[in-house]
Amino acid sequence: MEVVFLSSEVVPFAKTGGLADVGRALPDALAEAGLKVNVFMPLYGTVETKKSGIKKIKTLKLSLGAKKYVYEICGKKEKGVSFYFIKQKTFFDREGIYGSSLGDYPDNAGRFIFFQKAALHSLKSLKIKADVIHLNDWQTALVPKFISKKSCLPTVLTVHNLAYQGEYDAKLARYAGLKKSELLYGSRFNCLAYGISNASAVTTVSPAYAKEMKTKKFGCGLEDFLKKRGQYFKGILNGLDYSLWNPQSDPAIAASYSASSPEGKDKCKKALQKEMDLPQTDAMLVSFVGRLAMQKGMDILVPALQKLISGKIQFVMLGTGDAYYHRVLTALAKRFPKNFALRLDFDNDLAHRIYAGSDLFLMPSQYEPCGLGQMIAFSYGAVPVVNKTGGLMDTVSEYSPVKKTGTGFLLRDYSASALEQALRKAMSIYAAPGSFRELSVRCMRQRFSWKRSALKYIRLYQKLISESVVAARRIQGEK
Numbered sequence: 001m002e003v004v005f006l007s008s009e010v011v012p013f014a015k016t017g018g019l020a021d022v023g024r025a026l027p028d029a030l031a032e033a034g035l036k037v038n039v040f041m042p043l044y045g046t047v048e049t050k051k052s053g054i055k056k057i058k059t060l061k062l063s064l065g066a067k068k069y070v071y072e073i074c075g076k077k078e079k080g081v082s083f084y085f086i087k088q089k090t091f092f093d094r095e096g097i098y099g100s101s102l103g104d105y106p107d108n109a110g111r112f113i114f115f116q117k118a119a120l121h122s123l124k125s126l127k128i129k130a131d132v133i134h135l136n137d138w139q140t141a142l143v144p145k146f147i148s149k150k151s152c153l154p155t156v157l158t159v160h161n162l163a164y165q166g167e168y169d170a171k172l173a174r175y176a177g178l179k180k181s182e183l184l185y186g187s188r189f190n191c192l193a194y195g196i197s198n199a200s201a202v203t204t205v206s207p208a209y210a211k212e213m214k215t216k217k218f219g220c221g222l223e224d225f226l227k228k229r230g231q232y233f234k235g236i237l238n239g240l241d242y243s244l245w246n247p248q249s250d251p252a253i254a255a256s257y258s259a260s261s262p263e264g265k266d267k268c269k270k271a272l273q274k275e276m277d278l279p280q281t282d283a284m285l286v287s288f289v290g291r292l293a294m295q296k297g298m299d300i301l302v303p304a305l306q307k308l309i310s311g312k313i314q315f316v317m318l319g320t321g322d323a324y325y326h327r328v329l330t331a332l333a334k335r336f337p338k339n340f341a342l343r344l345d346f347d348n349d350l351a352h353r354i355y356a357g358s359d360l361f362l363m364p365s366q367y368e369p370c371g372l373g374q375m376i377a378f379s380y381g382a383v384p385v386v387n388k389t390g391g392l393m394d395t396v397s398e399y400s401p402v403k404k405t406g407t408g409f410l411l412r413d414y415s416a417s418a419l420e421q422a423l424r425k426a427m428s429i430y431a432a433p434g435s436f437r438e439l440s441v442r443c444m445r446q447r448f449s450w451k452r453s454a455l456k457y458i459r460l461y462q463k464l465i466s467e468s469v470v471a472a473r474r475i476q477g478e479k
C-alpha cells in the first residue's frame, strides 16, 4: 500500500506544535508496518536544507489563478520514508511558517492552496501511485477538491486542533476553484469545514476529543459538520516517540534511569534544582512545559500557584506565549525566588531536564486534543496533574492510595480551586513514605505506542480503499 502524507510541519524540519511530531512519527510507524510512505511539506526559508541533506529533484510549473509559478521538488529519504519538499520562493521562502511578529501572513490561504496543488501535481513526475492520501489540518483540507472524482482516490483528514480552521474571505475561494454553492460555511471560505465534509474519512487525535468535538462547547462551530460524518469520523490516540523521550537513553539529562532502576531520577531532580537556582531540598517539584496560553489552563494555573507557592513546594515553568502571562509569572518568580523558577524560552534540552527532574507535571488544559506533555511526563516518571478533557482523559487515570491504582491526579472541574485541591492531594501522598515513588514508577511503565495507532490508521485506509474500488467499478459500469 502506498500513502501520500501532507503536513505543513514535520519534525525536525519545521515545528510549531504537536502536529510536527505526528507528521514525523506516524509516517515512520506506517513505514515500519510495511507501507510505502511519501511525506510532503513546504520548504520554508528556515529549513536547514544542507544540514538535513535535502536535495533538488525537479523543477516544475503550476498555475494558481491567472499566474503561472515555477517550483522545485526537493527530497530526502530517511528510515524508509520519502520526504518531499515544495520549494517556491514567493510563497515559502520566509522566516516564519504561518506568520511573523506582526501576525499571520495575509496570503496564507493562497500559500497553502499552492502547496496542496503542487504536492498533487508533482506525484506524476515522481512516479508515485498513491492508494490513499492522508491530510492534516486546514492547510491540507482542500485536497478532496483537487483530486478528480473519477479517480476515487480515498482521503483521510486528521484534525489536530479544531480551533484552527483556515477561514477566509469568500473571494479567496476562487483560488481553490470553489464556487459559491460549494462554500459550506455561510459566506466565509472555511478550509477545515470543506475538508471535514469532503474527505473520505475524518479522524482526530484521541477518542475523547472526537466525542467533545461533536458538542457545542468544543465544536468551534463545526460540530454539525462532524456529526454528519457518522462512522466516518473517529478518534485514534497519538503515540509517543520513545526513541526521543526515554530517560534510559536521554543524552540531555544528568543521570539515566528506568522503571526497574529509578534511582537516577533523584540525581536529575538535584541537577534541575541547581540549574534553576532553587534550594536542593526534598520539597515536591512541580513543573509546566508548554505554551503560556489560555488553552493550556493559564487562567487557573496562575491563581492556584499563587495560593501554594509559599508552602513546601517548588515550581519550574518553561514556556512562551501571551505577553500578559509573561508579565504575571515574571513578577511571581521575582517575589518567590526560592520556590519558583521561570524560563520564558523555547528550549528542547531544558524541557527534557525538566521532565526528568520533576515529581509532578501540570497540564490543566481547558481542552486538549491529545497532548504530548502528559505522555512525556509519564515516560520520565513525573506524575501528571490534568484537567478531565480530551486526550488527557484518555491517558491519565485518578490515583487511588487505597487500591494503589491510577496514574495521576484529575481536576474535579476546571477551576483554580480544583487544581489547588489536586495539588494538595499530591502533596499529602508525596509526604507519605514509599507511595509516591511507586506511583512515579507506574507512570514510567505506561506506553503509548505509535505501532498500535498506525495499525488503526492502516485498517481505516484498507476499508476506504476497498470502498473506493467498489465505487470505481460502479463509475466504470455507468460509462
Ligand code: ADP
Pocket: 016, 017, 018, 019, 289, 290, 291, 318, 319, 320, 345, 346, 347, 348, 351, 370, 371, 372, 373, 374, 376
Ligand atoms: P501543543 O498544543 O502545543 O501541540 P502538546 O502537549 O501536544 O501541545 O505538545 C507540546 C510539545 O512541545 C511537547 O513536546 C513539549 O515538550 C514541547 N514544548 C512546548 N513548549 C516548549 C518550550 N517552551 N520549550 C521546549 N519544548 C516545548
